[in-house]
Amino acid sequence: MGKLEEIRERLEVCDKQIVSVLEDRMDIIKEIMEYKKENGLPILQPEQEKRQRKMLKEHVKENTYKEEILDIFTYIVENSRRIQARTLFTHNIFLIGFMGVGKSTVSDYLSKILASPQVEMDQVIVNKEHMSINKIFEEYGEEYFRNCETNLLIELQKKNNQIVSCGGGVAMREINVREMKKNGRVVLLTASPETILERVKDSDERPLLRGRKNTEYISELMEIRRPKYRAAADIIVDTDHKNVEEIAEEIVGKLTHL
Numbered sequence: 297m298g299k300l301e302e303i304r305e306r307l308e309v310c311d312k313q314i315v316s317v318l319e320d321r322m323d324i325i326k327e328i329m330e331y332k333k334e335n336g337l338p339i340l341q342p343e344q345e346k347r348q349r350k351m352l353k354e355h356v357k358e359n360t361y362k363e364e365i366l367d368i369f370t371y372i373v374e375n376s377r378r379i380q381a382r383t384l385f386t387h388n389i390f391l392i393g394f395m396g397v398g399k400s401t402v403s404d405y406l407s408k409i410l411a412s413p414q415v416e417m418d419q420v421i422v423n424k425e426h427m428s429i430n431k432i433f434e435e436y437g438e439e440y441f442r443n444c445e446t447n448l449l450i451e452l453q454k455k456n457n458q459i460v461s462c463g464g465g466v467a468m469r470e471i472n473v474r475e476m477k478k479n480g481r482v483v484l485l486t487a488s489p490e491t492i493l494e495r496v497k498d499s500d501e502r503p504l505l506r507g508r509k510n511t512e513y514i515s516e517l518m519e520i521r522r523p524k525y526r527a528a529a530d531i532i533v534d535t536d537h538k539n540v541e542e543i544a545e546e547i548v549g550k551l552t553h554l
């Protein structure tokens with residue numbers, strides 16, 4: 297055997313060892329998830345990831361390849377998140393609720409922490425139509441926008457493990473609720489009219505609130521929509537006085553025990 301072949305063989309042995317250790321690591325991740333589920337412990341615990349990273353940095357600080365090793369670990373952790381997500385859910389998660397409850401914000405956070413694709417329905421429609429939501433309402437009317445939402449929900453059936461941030465009106469159509477339920481769990485976020493006003497007051501991107509940004513109108517529309525939101529929901533999470541991390545943890549905890 298030539299020298300080069302001999303070196304390559306050692307490399308192959310090394311790669312196989314990495315594969316084997318990675319498999320062990322992934323099994324451990326699953327074991328942790330099962331233990332947390334069985335014992336009702338918080339599932340996401342982002343602070344644990346930060347501790348892990350700190351420990352690792354300390355461990356490799358004298359290493360010649362520390363940058364490269366840390367880079368590899370970024371991918372390892374990303375994939376562990378994906379395994380975590382699959383251990384928890386095999387379906388889509390749809391966030392519904394009134395404008396400003398935090399559907400977009402929470403879905404963005406959940407998609408990162410669970411390394412799962414996010415679908416921001418409003419944004420997908422804006423991209424498809426090459427028009428802002430305001431412009432779609434102005435040019436084609438609300439009914440057209442609602443049809444875009446229904447068509448998109450049907451399209452979303454093709455994939456799993458997506459975190460979908462719905463527009464606030466999605467749960468109003470029964471066909472939309474049926475589509476979401478086919479391969480998804482529906483999470484209703486709620487908040488008081490005062491909280492909603494605080495969160496939407498500086499944005500002009502919601503045509504339904506134009507010129508009506510006050511708690512009276514928000515309460516009125518919320519009451520009209522409430523029965524449909526509740527009927528569609530598999531779980532309900534109130535968001536008043538909670539930060540995004542707390543809301544995400546509550547969602548995952550409740551979905552796990554559904």
Ligand SMILES: Nc1ncnc2c1ncn2[C@@H]1O[C@H](COP(=O)(O)OP(=O)(O)O)[C@@H](O)[C@H]1O
Nearest residue numbers: 394395396397398399400401402495538539540
């Ligand atoms: N839990 C929260 N606490 C404080 N502010 C929040 C929270 N959730 C969302 N926000 C803020 O409220 C505004 C509306 O949130 P967004 O996610 O766009 O709501 P939605 O998609 O339900 O309309 C954003 O400015 C966002 O940063």
Ligand SMILES: O=C(O)C1=C[C@@H](OP(=O)(O)O)[C@@H](O)[C@H](O)C1
Nearest residue numbers: 394395396418463464465502503
């Ligand atoms: O409640 C609604 O009918 C709407 C909510 C908006 O989304 P957000 O709930 O994300 O603001 C957007 O889809 C559109 O302005 C209509």
Ligand SMILES: [Mg+2]
Nearest residue numbers: 399400461462
């Ligand atoms: Mg939104």
